[in-house]
Amino acid sequence: MKKAVKDKMGSNTILHVAEASGLSPATVSRVMNNHPYVKEETKKRVLDTIEKLGYHRNNVASGLRSNKTKTIGLIVPRISMFFHAAVITVVQNHLYKQGYNVMICQSNDSLQMEKDLVKTLHSTRVDAVIAACTLQTTDFSHFDLLMKSGIPVIFYDRVPMQKTSAILIKGDDVRGGYLAANHLIELGCKRIAHISGLLSCNLYLDRTAGFEKAMKQNNIPVNKDWIFHHELTYDNARRDLEKIFKKSKVPDGIVADNDTSAIAALEYAKEIGLNVPVDLKIIGYSNDPRSAIISPSITTIEQYPDLMGEKIVKVLMSILSRTNTEDVLQEPTVIPVQLIRRFSA
Amino acid sequence: MKKAVKDKMGSNTILHVAEASGLSPATVSRVMNNHPYVKEETKKRVLDTIEKLGYHRNNVASGLRSNKTKTIGLIVPRISMFFHAAVITVVQNHLYKQGYNVMICQSNDSLQMEKDLVKTLHSTRVDAVIAACTLQTTDFSHFDLLMKSGIPVIFYDRVPMQKTSAILIKGDDVRGGYLAANHLIELGCKRIAHISGLLSCNLYLDRTAGFEKAMKQNNIPVNKDWIFHHELTYDNARRDLEKIFKKSKVPDGIVADNDTSAIAALEYAKEIGLNVPVDLKIIGYSNDPRSAIISPSITTIEQYPDLMGEKIVKVLMSILSRTNTEDVLQEPTVIPVQLIRRFSA
DNA sequence: TTGTACGCGTTATCAA
DNA sequence: TTGATAACGCGTACAA
Numbered sequence A, B: 001m002k003k004a005v006k007d008k009m010g011s012n013t014i015l016h017v018a019e020a021s022g023l024s025p026a027t028v029s030r031v032m033n034n035h036p037y038v039k040e041e042t043k044k045r046v047l048d049t050i051e052k053l054g055y056h057r058n059n060v061a062s063g064l065r066s067n068k069t070k071t072i073g074l075i076v077p078r079i080s081m082f083f084h085a086a087v088i089t090v091v092q093n094h095l096y097k098q099g100y101n102v103m104i105c106q107s108n109d110s111l112q113m114e115k116d117l118v119k120t121l122h123s124t125r126v127d128a129v130i131a132a133c134t135l136q137t138t139d140f141s142h143f144d145l146l147m148k149s150g151i152p153v154i155f156y157d158r159v160p161m162q163k164t165s166a167i168l169i170k171g172d173d174v175r176g177g178y179l180a181a182n183h184l185i186e187l188g189c190k191r192i193a194h195i196s197g198l199l200s201c202n203l204y205l206d207r208t209a210g211f212e213k214a215m216k217q218n219n220i221p222v223n224k225d226w227i228f229h230h231e232l233t234y235d236n237a238r239r240d241l242e243k244i245f246k247k248s249k250v251p252d253g254i255v256a257d258n259d260t261s262a263i264a265a266l267e268y269a270k271e272i273g274l275n276v277p278v279d280l281k282i283i284g285y286s287n288d289p290r291s292a293i294i295s296p297s298i299t300t301i302e303q304y305p306d307l308m309g310e311k312i313v314k315v316l317m318s319i320l321s322r323t324n325t326e327d328v329l330q331e332p333t334v335i336p337v338q339l340i341r342r343f344s345a
Numbered sequence C: 001t002t003g004t005a006c007g008c009g010t011t012a013t014c015a016a
Numbered sequence D: 001t002t003g004a005t006a007a008c009g010c011g012t013a014c015a016a
Helices: A014-021 A025-032 A040-053 A059-066 A082-097 A111-123 A141-148 A173-186 A202-217 A234-246 A259-271 A289-293 A305-321 B014-021 B025-032 B040-053 B059-066 B082-097 B111-123 B141-148 B173-186 B202-217 B234-246 B259-271 B289-293 B305-321
Strands: A071-076 A101-106 A128-131 A153-156 A167-171 A192-196 A227-229 A253-256 A281-283 A300-302 A333-335 A338-340 B071-076 B101-106 B128-131 B153-156 B167-171 B192-196 B227-229 B253-256 B281-283 B300-302 B333-335 B338-340
Touching: A014 A025, A014 A040, A025 A040, A059 B059, A071 A082, A071 A111, A082 A101, A082 A305, A082 B101, A101 A111, A101 B082, A101 B101, A111 A128, A111 A141, A128 A141, A128 A305, A141 A153, A153 A305, A167 A173, A167 A305, A173 A192, A173 A202, A173 A253, A173 A281, A173 A300, A173 A338, A192 A202, A192 A234, A234 A259, A253 A259, A259 A281, A259 A289, A289 B289, A305 A333, B014 B025, B014 B040, B025 B040, B071 B082, B071 B111, B082 B101, B082 B305, B101 B111, B111 B128, B111 B141, B128 B141, B128 B305, B141 B153, B153 B305, B167 B173, B167 B305, B173 B192, B173 B202, B173 B253, B173 B281, B173 B300, B173 B338, B192 B202, B192 B234, B234 B259, B253 B259, B259 B281, B259 B289, B305 B333
Parallel strands: A071 A101, A071 A128, A128 A153, A153 A167, A167 A333, A192 A227, A192 A253, A253 A281, B071 B101, B071 B128, B128 B153, B153 B167, B167 B333, B192 B227, B192 B253, B253 B281
Antiparallel strands: A300 A338, B300 B338
16 A cells, blocks of 8 residues: 655645555545445544544545536626626525535626636536626637537526527516516507617517517507617616707607616606606616615516526536436526516606 | 547547647646747647647646646625625636636625635635635634645635734724714714624724724714614614614714615615704715615715725735745735715715 | 656546 | 556656
């Protein structure tokens, strides 16, 4: 048996445990991995020595040998976005219970960064990648590197619109857009503006489809001067409002595709002396905590990030437990949405 | 030379690159690590083959051999807290530029989880750990495991109050508490309440010290009925307000040690028909985005999470670049705070 | 400046 | 049920 010498850092190895317990490293390894063929008594002996020596498994060595790092990569535009923070938290907590670490990476909504992160996660040999892509990501081929290496990819929220062998989990954005527009219509709005994102992104394409469906269904004309597609920032939304209210004909309702834009609209309306919701009704999207706090509080679309997180974990675990790497190109999973009624519409 | 056979996954190794470029694996490794003693021409040849084969370094193997994972562990109560999200983002972006990954872990403010995470990060052999501890963490000895193994630990925000060989980076909470109370006093408040956290945590101990200093300096008596120490949740703060306003003598100012409590106070005040800031002045802490959006907007204490993040990275890089493991028990670094004047006080 | 050979700590395979 | 031994892919001392 090889002699095991503690290094200066005092970190033990499986060899020390083997030596101290009078067993072989293989047996120690079996105990660590809950292998069935170990006598109860032996197991106890090993666990005692592990306890006594304060041994902790070296996951790096383990990962090299077993080709499993027990680490999941997660790429997200920014963790400060409420929706993503909520999804991440659920995913991380559940996966941790299953023995997985999560490496959370922010792309800062930069495509280049996203590409870099994919390479890094590949090098890190994560067991799978979960990703919500950049708004600019229309070509998703940089993720091929992962899938070719047998690393499963799950896209959520912002997902590719082309065919892919990755798993897709998305919100019901068509319905969300429909619910929002329909709600304003039910309240009597006849002149509805839409502040949306770029149509290259599935989110805004779908929400716009829902919006248009509601308008058409109710025979309400869509005024092109009131339709905006751009990055959904506070400043952009304000500029939209300024444009809108420069003209003589103004809307009586605004569908905003995120809450930041809804907040911008609300503040602008208050500034120019409009009474929300009497003169102008506003509806947002995402149920950001701020939407509940501003006055009047903003009616918005709840996306159930917890449900989405749980679904992601469920799908992921089922993929990881599969031994054979069958491609399961299934239909995208769709998470429901719901309108949260408040005082802005 | 050993024969290198591509496995079924198509992932190649340093051996494939060596073979394909007609060089030795050692040379390829040198190129990958920017070792100086490589001829320009050779280097180019290697890089070309790497490019051609689509080779990516296996960080797991590299980590095992070099004993450096290029990964930093980050433990934080919850990423959804604005302050932490901001710190994390800065830290992660900077470290990524330096070639480090960050493993973000949430303790969910559970001490047990924090202990587990320390063990996991140890097993993962991260190169260092950055931690903002749980509110319950008064004994920090579970971090000793890391430091004994030569893994440096940096505490920020919530830091141990006992002696430690870890690095400490904290906000100027004494000054923050002082600024808050002093501001209300300058505005004429004579009866000031304080909604604070548990004194077992340095944050609230310090803010309370600052609060008391301002009160004493201005000869304003502290009314014990108006002083609260508990977890700073919305509901707890509301209960405080209810207690306060049940009595005949009521305060004219409230210092809240986070913005959630300030928001709770503000909403309660509005509900019972108080005019903020005329009847009651309220000041919060942290400059949470919600504090700017609620009306009236809340005066609060800015903690400069960006500065804190940058400082953390700077200190960390200097530790990691040190070859010898000298213990540098230095004074805690203190990040400044500033009062942000709004309309609630 | 480049190549050879070994070992990092673990797990898988095979034999006992 | 346990043990011996060979990998996993890379970095580095040493040799050339």
